[in-house]
Amino acid sequence: MIYSNIYGGLGNQMFQYAIAKNISILNNVCFKLDVAKMNNSYLRDYSLKKFNISNVIASLEEVKKFHKNKYYNYILRELQQKNILLGNKYYEKLELIFDKKVLSLQSGYLEGYWQSFKYFENIRDVLLKDFTLAEEMNFENKLIYNEIISTNSISIHIRRGDYISNSKNNKIYNVFGLEYYNKAIDFITKQINNPYFYVFSDDLEWASKYLNLSNVTYVGINSSKNPENDLVLMSYCKHNIIANSTFSWWAAWLNQNQNKIIIAPKKWMSTVNNLDDLYPQTWIRM
Numbered sequence: 001m002i003y004s005n006i007y008g009g010l011g012n013q014m015f016q017y018a019i020a021k022n023i024s025i026l027n028n029v030c031f032k033l034d035v036a037k038m039n040n041s042y043l044r045d046y047s048l049k050k051f052n053i054s055n056v057i058a059s060l061e062e063v064k065k066f067h068k069n070k071y072y073n074y075i076l077r078e079l080q081q082k083n084i085l086l087g088n089k090y091y092e093k094l095e096l097i098f099d100k101k102v103l104s105l106q107s108g109y110l111e112g113y114w115q116s117f118k119y120f121e122n123i124r125d126v127l128l129k130d131f132t133l134a135e136e137m138n139f140e141n142k143l144i145y146n147e148i149i150s151t152n153s154i155s156i157h158i159r160r161g162d163y164i165s166n167s168k169n170n171k172i173y174n175v176f177g178l179e180y181y182n183k184a185i186d187f188i189t190k191q192i193n194n195p196y197f198y199v200f201s202d203d204l205e206w207a208s209k210y211l212n213l214s215n216v217t218y219v220g221i222n223s224s225k226n227p228e229n230d231l232v233l234m235s236y237c238k239h240n241i242i243a244n245s246t247f248s249w250w251a252a253w254l255n256q257n258q259n260k261i262i263i264a265p266k267k268w269m270s271t272v273n274n275l276d277d278l279y280p281q282t283w284i285r286m
Contacts (some may be wrong), residue, residue, distance in 0.1 A: 011246025157248030
C-alpha cells in the first residue's frame with residue numbers, strides 16, 4: 001500500500017495525488033490519500049474531491065504509525081538526505097528535483113510536494129481523465145468556457161495573495177512581477193492572430209490596473225472555495241501564461257491543444273535555480 005500525504009493548495013494536492021497514482025500503476029499496488037492535514041486546516045480545503053479521481057481516503061488508524069514524534073521524523077529525514085533509507089516513510093529529497101527511485105516503491109508513505117512532471121508523464125492520459133470535474137459547471141462558467149473555446153484564448157494567471165502579504169513567502173516566491181507579464185504578453189501577441197486574454201488572479205483589481213490589455217476578460221466568477229473551476233477554464237484556453245504557482249502549472253500541463261504556447265517564469269523560487277524537472281522542454285521560460 002502506498003500512502004500520500006495531501007496538503008497545501010489545489011496544485012500541490014494534484015502533484016501529491018499524481019505521483020501516488022503512478023506508483024500504484026507501475027508497481028501494481030493500491031494507494032490511499034492521507035487528508036488529515038486538510039481536515040485540520042482553516043487555510044486550505046481538500047479540493048481533489050471535486051475531480052473524478054480515485055478518492056480512497058486513509059483512516060487515522062492506518063496512518064498513525066507514520067506520524068511518530070517530530071524528533072524521530074527529523075532524524076529519519078536527515079538520514080534519507082544522505083541516502084540512508086530507514087523505515088517506510090519517504091521524504092522528498094530536493095524540491096523541484098526528480099528522484100526516479102521513488103517510482104519503484106512497493107509500499108510506504110510519501111511526504112513532499114513532488115513537483116516534477118517526470119513523476120507521472122507516462123500516465124498523462126489517465127490524469128487527463130482523473131482531473132475532469134466531478135460535477136457539471138454552472139451557467140456562468142459555461143458561458144466563459146464557450147467564449148474560451150471559440151477564440152484564440154490565452155490565460156494569464158497572476159498570484160499575489162500570500163506571496164505579497166506573507167514575509168517568508170515574499171522572500172522565496174515573489175521573484176518577478178509586471179515586467180514578466182508584459183514581456184510574455186508582447187511575445188505571444190506576435191505569435192497569435194487575434195489573441196484574446198482571460199486573466200485569473202487572487203487580485204483582479206491589481207491585474208486590471210496594471211495590465212495594458214484591451215482584448216481581455218477578467219474572470220472573477222469563482223470564489224476561493226471552488227478553485228477547480230478556474231483551473232479547468234485555464235486548461236481549456238489555447239495558450240497559457242503561468243505564474244510561479246502549481247495552480248496554473250497544472251492548467252498548462254492539462255491543456256490539450258497540440259499547438260499550445262506555454263510561457264513560464266524562468267525563476268520559480270529564490271532558493272532553486274534548476275527548473276529542468278519542473279517544466280517540459282516545450283515550455284518557454286521568460
